[in-house]
Structures are given as structure tokens and as C-alpha cells.
Amino acid sequence: MELGPFETDNAVNCRLTSQIPDVCQTEDCCLGIDEAGRGPVLGPMVYGICFCPISKKDKLKELKVADSKTLTETERENLFEKLDGAKSYIGWALQILSPNTISTSMLQRTKYNLNSLSHDTAIGLVQYALDRGVQLKEVFVDTVGPADRYEDKLSKLFPGIKVTVRPKADSLFPIVSAASICAKVARDCAVKGWNFAEDLGEVDTNYGSGYPNDPKTKAWLLKYLDPVFGYPQFVRFSWSTAQTLMDSKGVTVHW
């Protein structure tokens, strides 16, 4: 996947979009939302949407998008190619939240928590689709927080659209699975191709899964902990693992 502007500047958020298929502007459509990279302490979090006419739901099933969690990275990439190839009736959009933005949002004086950040990002993508003339009638959302509250919130924001929020929605609804694939492929791509803006020479990419409880990730954090500056912008400073390590091994800083 080509990440274009995000490769140039990974300190800020980035929106990537496909073309809007003509049929999506004339026929009733369904849209799925999922995210990738919520838990890791490294790299961006990506929100993805995928949409297609309701009439084409079966065609989508034929693409065998399935449960993206069981797929390998390569398999996912291939599926994304297929989705992207079906431009006549499938559209997608991604919002890449840079780790730097995650850090500064969550650490700012008027705190912006991860849930709010997530909801606002998802809402933004749905609005984008509407603004581009997609005839949305159904929206399916995967959730981490309480489903009914989120469903109410979205229903109120998007009257006239049937909103369905379910945990594990990516295994229930193919259109969510499709969104999940887009998000995951984008995240994998962003992490693999990460350009360290800091002047650190050759950076060791042996950081394991990127999850805070992964010993490889912890070791990497320790290796790249600068006592004054903390970490490169690849790291989410707002994660407690990152903060704790910095507080104990780095220089104390008072704000």
C-alpha cells in the first residue's frame, strides 16, 4: 500500500482515500468501520472504512474477506489488493493517527482520551463518505468500549442511517472485515516503512510485536530511551509502559 503523505511526515495524522465508485453515489450503501493498532506502544493507530452498495454484499462475500485476524500479513495484503481492485463498487478510506498525535492529544492539558480520539476519528470518516455523496443506509462498527452507548451516539449523529455496533463485528459483517483489512494493511505498512525523523543513524527494527507486554518491545524501548528526550516519535509517550520506563531510567522533567 502506498502511504504517500504519511511517509513524508509521520508526525501528523493522514487521510488516505480510494476513488468513490459511481454506484455508491446512486445506490443505497453499507459501510463498515474497524481499527488497527490500538494496543501497541509503537507506531500509528489506523481507522478504516469500507463501503459498497447493499446489493453487492454477496459479491463482497465472494472475495472471502473473512476474519482478518486469522490471516497472515501477506494474505491480508493480497486481500487488500483485491478490495482495491474492485473499484467499480468498493470504496475505502483510512485515517492514520500518528503516534506523535496520539501522545500529544492524550498528554495535553485538557486531556483527550483514546476513546474520544477513536470515536471522533470514526465519525470523521463516516462524515467524509457522506460528504462525498455516498448513499449510506447501514453502518456496522466494531467496538472496544460499551456497544449500546456508542450505537446511540452514532445513531443520533447520523439520523436516517441504521447503525449497528457490535464487539467482534469484523467476524460478523464482511463489510467490517473489509474495513479491518484496509486498516491492518495500512498499519503494517506504516510500521514497516517507518522513517525515523530523529537523527539516530541506523535504527534496529527488532521491536517484536510492538505491544507493551512483549519483552522484545520492552527491550527495544529501553535500548532507545534517551535520558533527556525519552523516545523517538515512533513511540506513544502516553502509554504507561513508556512513561514508567522513562520516569525510572530517564531524567526527571517537571512541567
Add this chain to the structure above:
Amino acid sequence: MSCNTSVIRVQASSVEQTQRVPVHLMPCEIEHNGTARVSQYLTATTKDCKHEKTVSFRGRGLRGQEISCPQGYTGLVLKEINKLGSDQEDRTVRVSSVFDKLTYWNLETPPNSDDTVVMAMDWPELAEAIHGPVED
């Protein structure tokens, strides 16, 4: 207990040849005196926008502005040399580096003319009014 007889000499003879360095005033207290990889972390990631610079420090967004030293003034960084034991003895500092301008950083708020360090730069002119010679 300060001693009122000792003086602190300033070795200022080499000011012209002293190197100019980038100077940053941070909106946080960093409990350390020593080396810091400023160019690798701060300078390398700073973004220049129209009226300000932006950067993150330890995951917090900073907004900064470059300001010049007041007219007729130079910034000096003084370093003590040959630190001796007692307070009674004279001490010496040398000018380790020099600056004509500095970048100050605000935590989140955009830099503007009401920032205290900006207003502090007006002090020399006020001092001239208070201390300048009065006509006969």
C-alpha cells in the same frame, strides 16, 4: 552565607571568537546539567510554520518562536573555571558560548507578544530610561 569581598571575574576577552550556539528556553524543568542530543531529537523534528515552530518534547506539543536579543546586547553563556574551595576567594567565569537570538517554547499555547520572555526583552530600554544620565 555570601561573602561581600570576593568578586567574580568575567573572562570576556574572547567574545568575538566565541562560537555561536543555538539556544532554547524550554517550558519545563529538566533535572540535568550535561550533554543532551538536542540536534538529533529537537532540531531534527522541529517544524517551521508561518509564525511559529512546532515540536514535541517527551510526547507534549510545544510551540515556539525565535526572538532576538535586544539591540546592543549579546547573549552570553558563562561557565565557571577553576572552581576553588572557599567562598571568600575570587572566582572566574569565562564566556563559553554566545547567542544573538534564542528560541523559546510554550507548552501548547501559541507564541505571542504577551509572553513574558518577549516582554523581558524590553527591559534594557526601560533600564536606559531609569539609569540613563539626566540632562543638567
Add this chain to the structure above:
Amino acid sequence: STDSVIDTQKHDCDPAFVRLRNPCTDAASLYMLSSGDVELFEVKAFEEDFHSWFVGQTVQRDGRLLFVTPMDPLYLILPCLIKSGIEGKFQPVDQVVMDEEFPACSRLLSCSRSLASLHHVAEEKEVGTLKFHRYSQEKTMNWLKKKVERTVITLKKRNICVGQGVKSTTYVRVKPQSDYQEEDYLRYAHGLISEYISEDLSKALLRHLELPELTSPKETEPPSKKRKLSDKPVEAGEDYTKFNSADFVRKPSKKMTAAQKSLAKVDKTGMKPMSSFFSPKVKAEK
């Protein structure tokens, strides 16, 4: 340790920091004499909580910025003259300008401005080649008044906020520059000059300027919010720059009710407006 300093560029030879008696607080403060004692400078620290410096590839915990600015030696010589003037006798100035506690005091006479400007504050008598001086309150008041007037000009020119208690954490509410009365400027300037003279002299100056004394409660700023240009103590053992405290009293930010607005012309004796100098300026609305 290192310090960041802003200084006038005049170094031919080695200047030195010395301690002299602060004419306002009577305690030791840090000053600087250029080589040969030709010029006197005062040292003021701009400091706020939670600041540090990056200098080149180093970090410096102490976030102070010191200003070394030219100072009129007459402010430091005055207390000596006043003390000796009690007896009403004419005396040679080099027998008067000295301080047991601060041996550097006598060096003030070497400043090029000192002898040349004594006549502003003292009566002079010449006997042969010798000059004798006697403190003159009248001359001093006129001299100080001129100082105040010079200061007012600069305050206006630099659009400095001379209003009262106008800053709050979320907004700045001041009168536009045109609304400031001449009295606001005079009081403010008087406050600034008062940092360099004794309390008695400050009160006398207020009367000489025909500004009535107003009473107001002294207000102290919680230490965590202190922000000022000051001569301040630095107790850290490693630090060579030891200032002594000027007791800084800062006006707290207040919302202005109508009643408070009329009370806005507040007594500044006992309040050091230097700190309010660093509260937000307001540009005059056109």
C-alpha cells in the same frame, strides 16, 4: 554551572561581578563593574518556574536569564551621601562613599559618570583644587523627578501596561492605552524608580510628584507563581551567582468589578511593579 546572560557588548578587559548594598532593600545584591570600574551594571534575573535551557548540545537545569544592564551609580552613591549629610557638613566625596560591609563601594567613584553627576544630588563647593559635597534633598527630588519623567516617556513608547491587576489566567482585560491617565504612568514610573531608592526617599518623591498616597492591602503571590525580574537569592551551593532577595510582592490577577476599576489607581509603595511589568501588555486598540 553555567548561566545564560544578556549583556552589553563593551568588554575591552575583564569585568567583574561584585556585591554592593542594594539602595532599596539594604541587603547585598549583585552588580557588575567593567574593567577599570568605568561603568556600573546591575544584574537582574528573569525567572519563571519550570524552565530549563538547551545550549548547543547541552541541557542546563537552571532556566534563568540574567540581564546585565547599565546602572546609574548615583543610586548607589546616594545612601552614602544621605548618611553623611545628616550632620550638614560639606565633605570630600571619597571620604563619604564607602561601606564597611561592602568594600567594593568605594570603587563606585571610579565610574566615569559618578563625579560628573554628583551635582544633581548634592551641593558642590570648591576650595582650591579640592571639591566638597553636601547632600541636597531639593536637588535630589528634582533629579528623581526627571528620572520619573524619562521613564514615563519610555513606558508610553513601549506600550507597557500600567494598569492594575488586569491579568487573569484566561483573559487580559485592560483599558486601551488612551484611557491611561498621566497619573497611572507617573505612579508606575515612580514604582520602578523606587526599586533604587530608600522607602523614605520614595515617599518623599511621591509627594514631590504631587501624587497622593493611597492605601491598599499588600498582596503576596504564592511562590509557585513567582515570575519576575529580580535580584533573588540562589542558595544552591554549586551556583556562584548569589543574589539576595528583594521582597517581591506581585499583584494577583483579578477580575475587575466596577468598584475595583475605580480603585484601580492603587498605591504602589511596598509593591514592586517590576513584576507587573511582565504581565501581559496590551496593544492600544485603534
